[in-house]
Amino acid sequence: MxxxxxxxxxxxxxxxxxxxxxxxxxxxxxxxxxxxxxxxxxxxxxxxxxxxxxxxxxxxxxxxxxxxxxxxxxxxxxxxxxxxxxxxxxxxxxxxxxxxxxxxxxxxxxxxxxxxxxxxxxxxxxxxxxxxxxxxxxxxxxxxxxxxxxxxxxxxxxxxxxxxxxxxxxxxxxxxxxxxxxxxxxxxxxxxxxxxxxxxxxxxxxxxFQLSQNELAGENIASDEKGLLNNIKIQHGTDIFPVKKKPIPRPKIDPKLTQLILAFIASAVLWLVIGTTIGEYVGIKFVAPDADAISWLSFGRLRPVHTNLVFWGWATLGMLGLGYYVVPMVGNGKLYNIKMGWASLHLINLSHVLGTVSLMAGINNGGGEYREYIWPIMLLFAIGLGLSTTNYLKTIAQRKTKEIYISNWYISAAVIFLPIIALVSYLPFWQNGIGEVILQGFYMHQAVGLWFMMFCLGLLYYFLPQQFNKPIYSYSLGVLAFWTQILFYTLIGTHHFVFSALPWWLQTTAIVGSVGMLIPVTSGTINFLMTFKGGWDKVTNSYSLPFFLVGVIYYFTGSYQGTAEAFRSTNLIWHFTDFTIAHSHITMYGIISFIIFAGIYAIVPRLTGKEPPQIMVGAHFWLALIGLQFYTIPLMIGGTLKGLSWGDARPFIESVVLMGPYWLWRAIGGSMMWLSHLVLAYNLYKMVYPSEEFTVKEEVFKILKQKADLNTPLIKTDHEPI
Amino acid sequence: MNLFNDHKKLFWASSALFVLLMLFVAIMPAINNQLNNAPLPGSMLMTADEEAGKKIYISEGCVGCHSQQVRNVEMDKVWGSRPGIAADYAGMHRISFWQNTATLMGTERTGPDLTNIGQRQPSKEWHLLHLFNPRAVVAESIMPSYAWLFEDKDLADSLDVIITVPEKFKAGRKSVIVASQEALQLVAYLKSLSQVPLPDGTAKPEFLYQTSKKEGETAPAADNGPDGAALYASNCQSCHQPTGEGLKGAFPPLKGSEIVLNENPQDLVNIIMNGYDAREEYAVMPAVGKNNNLKPQEIAAIMNHERTSWGNNAKKVTAQEVEKFLAAIQKQNAVQ
Known part of the structure; x- marks a missing residue:
């Protein structure tokens, strides 16, 4: 007191x-x-x-x-x-x-x-x-x-x-x-x-009391008599671009398999560049609608070209290419059949050439998103995919390890599910009237969740432990996420049609499933981040880990955002607006594409023994990441304002006008992303066909060796000839 | 069950779970809906032209920006008089051997919903000009121009549909611009899009999330009435333009118009409510008021906006006056 x-x-x-x-x-x-x-x-x-x-x-x-x-x-x-x-x-x-x-x-x-x-x-x-x-x-x-x-x-x-x-x-x-x-x-x-x-x-x-500090070393000057030290770095100080670790040489991969993997990745990157060039142009058309008046280049025809190329061209081939490395590797065995892999690649590439031309010519399947290719073209794709599926499954069957590693759980499920999804969504028996819409919801979300996401999770379960040189944090969490992913993801397709004429119970099921998705997403994220734990220093000196880290972070935020969007209350504001476009880019780009980028930088140097220019990898990373922010954040803000404007019953054209600046920002962000893909293409080129490196030391020694060969020995010495 | 070591068991187990769920959420509901829904009695079969127009709509990818579904939420009320139901789509079948069914419900609304566009905008001339260059009628529009659906001719045939394009949007063309068959078919399809009324006695499904009006709100609303400028923008502007000057050869000006400025605006009420087709040189005016269920106070707001903007200066009308005019018009029509 x-x-x-x-x-x-x-x-x-x-x-x-x-x-x-x-x-x-x-x-x-x-x-x-x-x-x-x-x-x-x-x-x-x-x-x-x-x-x-x-x-x-x-x-x-x-x-x-x-x-x-x-x-x-x-x-x-x-x-x-x-x-x-x-x-x-x-x-x-x-x-x-x-x-x-x-x-x-x-x-x-x-x-x-x-x-x-x-x-x-x-x-x-x-x-x-x-x-x-x-x-x-x-x-x-x-x-x-x-x-x-x-x-x-x-x-x-x-x-x-x-x-x-x-x-x-x-x-x-x-x-x-x-x-x-x-x-x-x-x-x-x-x-x-x-x-x-x-x-x-x-x-x-x-x-x-203190030691004299030379009890062990003594008074003698140090010398390296056994030749243990090489290339000692004399300059000290901070690098502007820190030197990244070189990949550790791995056991030699079969050169034929190497070629196949590189062909998959090169095709993927080619479709990425083409697909996003088109995407970029389509994005510009929001700002400049009269950029051209050519039927083959009109917005409605190019939009599906963009989505199909980045979905089924870039991401699919990129994942399959990485899968051809991972699937045999984690089973400690050989690939079942390399020729089958090539046939798969050629068929899928062919389907995209035909698909792109037909879409631009105005031939499509009826407007369902991501299934715009007409069935004969999609059939080529499906057969190509089926070949890879068979190849993967047989490779897993003839594995040398007793257990099937968790990566192959995810990857095998993905390659089994996608052919089923494609088949069911193209068969005509249940597609009349509203049935088509139910199948459309199912198709577009299963393709995303049980193909892209499932496959990429499988890749993460291999690459993260490989990059950190330690086991995944929890195998059980991986198994839990696997089954819950199948259980909940399969249910959520209809959340694209909330408040529509689809059965109300089906919409509700989809919303419940979307909430259920928090289980696999949370367990997956914990698993990955706990694997990162203790290895954060490795992130700064690796050039693939930053990509993985971004992928994992977006896996968390993108998926949680998806759940938040599925609620009826949020659907009121965000459905039909550009918010959805932002979300799809956060997930397909922030998660899927970043994981594939990371995978490419992780394995291609190991396959070819040649590395990309570090500064260019950095350029790719930052352009892609910053570009994605400029792309998505304005669209989310604009999309929300658009939804509110509709809710206020303002004239529709107002919602078009108010989006103007946000579409401009999207075009700017999109340009940065597009630029980053050109850099990726360059990096890939550098990793596969590097220029002859010209170093003074090597050239001088080449001349010396020629001289030494001509007139042996110039001077008699005790040393071995150089 | 040893999933860790036996690949066959793993593959079968995961596939079985997936297929089971797929049957439950996709195939069974789809088949169920297909079997248990029939087109509404009032719906009409598409004509050949409309069918062809739908194919053009599909091949141009219009669904990328335009939805065709009225959701059962309040904000979708502007796109139709009732929420869409499964029966609205029941008549849709596979388009061709090569192409799947196209319900064209869409997932984006970069442009307006088109479920009811045939009623909201029945003017063929407007649609043609809009397709040729959307910015000719809606300055802020970002829709692509479909100029390749139109032909240049030195001399139009008697059957040709000529469209009058403002000089600015002709892009240097000196010749006559004529709609191609595809353009006409596409417009035929757009005009065919309208909600079929539910059979008598069927209860309309409700719009959810209605904005309930509270006491505090109605008081000022009675003073100011609905926002005339916004209603004009939603219902009239795409033809008569924000300037009220219309478009030469297509849509008449309201600025300085006798009908608009008339001391007794009964004709104006009649035209807004029931449409107008008396002048050769202009396109047909649709029955905007009827189609969009405009209420007397909304019509009054639009009229007052028209009578007092762009230099127009006429006496304001009240909702009560409009109601009186409407009653008179109804009587007149009944006599005829």
Missing amino acids: WFFRKNRWQLVTLLSFLSWQAVAQAPENSVLYKGTDIGVKLLVFVLLGLFLAYIIKIIISLSQVGGTLLKKISFKVDKNQISGLTADQIDIMLKIVTKTPGPAPAVKIILPALIIWLWPHFSNAQTTVQAATRENILTQPGVLITFVLLFIPLLAGFLLLISKISTLLKKYQRSKIQVELQSIADNLGNEMFYEEVSVLSDRKKALL
């Missing part, structure tokens, strides 16, 4: 500010207050309760200070206690110097008070703007999230206040203890005997 007497004025100021804040907030926030009265009241009560509890705790602890605390501190000089003292402390004891405590520092109460005083101003300014916009806004999830975000600084301010009070009280405690300490120190000096002083001096000497 003494505390209150001494600091009563500060406390009174504090409390008056607090109460003033409560009074000031109530009337100005009345709209907000009415809408969420129970929640807000509860929150205020909880906070006040916490605050009071804390104050009471402090008071109780203060009342105990005088008695118990000092007992812990009082001690006598004996041998056991001396071993706990440092040399400096002993020195001080020897000198028996005691200092009187200075005056207690002035109590700092201005800052917390200022924060409390300013807080209503900040919070009022923010809440009044929002509350004015609409009646039902408080129930919208986005707004609720915003409130949570607003609450965070409030909580931070509250915690800061508590910590300030806490320091204040601790200082007071100290000042009391200081008095007692003074008396202990005085006693120490007075009670010192001669023997004790000598013990202390010995101890001090022992503590100050």
Whole structure:
């Protein structure tokens, strides 16, 4: 209670500010207050309760200070206690110097008070703007999230206040203890005997003992007589572009398999460049609709060309190419049949040439997304894919290991599922009327989740452990994610048609499945990030790990975003808008493409023994990553505004006009992504056909060797000829 | 079951789970819907031209930007008078040996929904000009121009449909611009798109998430009425233009128009409500009011916007007056 007497004025100021804040907030926030009265009241009560509890705790602890605390501190000089003292402390004891405590520092109460005083101003300014916009806004999830975000600084301010009070009280405690300490120190000096002083001096000497630092090396100058050191780096200092680690040479891969893998990857990159060139052009048309008036280049015809090429051309071939490396590798066996692989590649490439030409000519399957190729062309693709499926499954069957590694679970499931999905979605028996829409939802989402995502997860389960040279964090989590991925992903197709004429129960099933997806996504993310744990230093000196890291992060955020979009309430704002486009690029690019980029940089140098120029890998990474931000963030903002504009029943054309700037940003981001693909193509070229490296040292030694061969020996030496 | 070591068991187990779920969420519901839905009694079979037009709509990839579904949510009310139901799509079958069924529901609305476009915009001339260059009628539009669906002719045949293109959008063409057969078929298809009314006695499915009006809101609304400029933009602007000047040879100007400025605006109410086709030199005006279910206060707001903008200066009308005019018009029509 003494505390209150001494600091009563500060406390009174504090409390008056607090109460003033409560009074000031109530009337100005009345709209907000009415809408969420129970929640807000509860929150205020909880906070006040916490605050009071804390104050009471402090008071109780203060009342105990005088008695118990000092007992812990009082001690006598004996041998056991001396071993706990440092040399400096002993020195001080020897000198028996005691200092009187200075005056207690002035109590700092201005800052917390200022924060409390300013807080209503900040919070009022923010809440009044929002509350004015609409009646039902408080129930919208986005707004609720915003409130949570607003609450965070409030909580931070509250915690800061508590910590300030806490320091204040601790200082007071100290000042009391200081008095007692003074008396202990005085006693120490007075009670010192001669023997004790000598013990202390010995101890001090022992503590100050130091080695001479050359006990092992001796006085001789170092020399490398066995030739153990090579290429010692003499220059020191920071590199602007840190040197990345060279890939460790792996057991030789069959050169024929190497060729097949490289052909897959090269085809993939070719389709990526073509597909995104088209995508880029299509994106520009949003800003400049009269760029051309040629039927083959019109928006409606080029859009599916872009999506099909990046889906079935780039991502599919890229994954299959990496799969041809991973599937035999984790089974410790050989690929079942290399020729089958080539046939698969040729058929898929052929399907894209024909598909692209036919789509541009205006021949398509009827408008369902990602199944725009007519069935004869898709059949070529499916046969090509089926060949790879057979090849993979037979390779797994003839593996040398007893167990099937988790990568091959995912990859085998993916290659089994996609042919089934394609077949079911192209067969005509269940496609009349609304049946077509049900199949469309099923098709487009299974292709994404049970083909691209499933396959890429399989790749991650191989590449992450390989890159870190340690096992995956948890095999069981991988298995859990595997089964839940199949269970939930298969259900969610219809969430693209929420509020449509499709059966309501089917829409609900899809939404529930979308929430269920949090299980495989969370377990997968934990698994990958825990594998990263302890190896973060490796990320900076590897050129494929940063790509993997981005892939894993987007796996988490992209998938969670997908779940959030599936709710009925969010569908109201975001469905039909450009938000969906942003989401599809976050997932197909941020997750799938980044994992394939990473895989390419991880294995191609191992296959060819040649590395890409480091600075260009960096350029690829940053252009792709920054480009993706410029692409997606504006579209998400614009998409939300568009949805709100529709909700407000504004004329439709307004929603087109308001998107203008966001479409421009998308084109800018898209250009950066496109540029990064050109860099990737260059890097791939460099990894496969590097230019003859010209180094002075090697050239000089070449000439010397020629001379040495001509007239042996120039000078007689004891050394071996170079 | 040793999934870890036996690849056959693993492959079969994962496939079985997947196929089972697929049957449950895709194939069975699809077949079920196919068997249990029939086209509505009021729906009409497509003509050959409309059918051909739909194929052009498909091959041009219009579905990439235009949906054809009215969802059962309040904000979709502008696209149709009732939410879409499975029966609306029931009559759709495989298009050809090469192509799948096309319900064209779509997943994007970069452009407006077209479920009911035939009722909302029945003017052939407007559609043709819009296809030739959308910016000729809607300045802010980003839709592609479909100029290749039109032909240049030095002299038009008697059967040719000539479109009057504003000079700015002719791109230097001196000749006559004539709609090709494909363009006409595509427009025929667009005009055929309209919601079929539900059979009598069938309860309309409701629009969800209705914006309930609260007491605080109705009071100022009574003073100001609906936003006339916004309603004009939604219902009239694509023909009569934001400037009120119309388009020469296609859509008449409202600026300085006698009908608009008339002391007794009964004709104006009649035209907005029931359409107009009396002047050779202009396109047919659709029954905008009827088609879009405009209420008297909305019509009054549009009229007041037209009567007081672009230099027009006529007396404002009230919703009550419009109601009176509507009653008079109905009486007149009944007599005829």
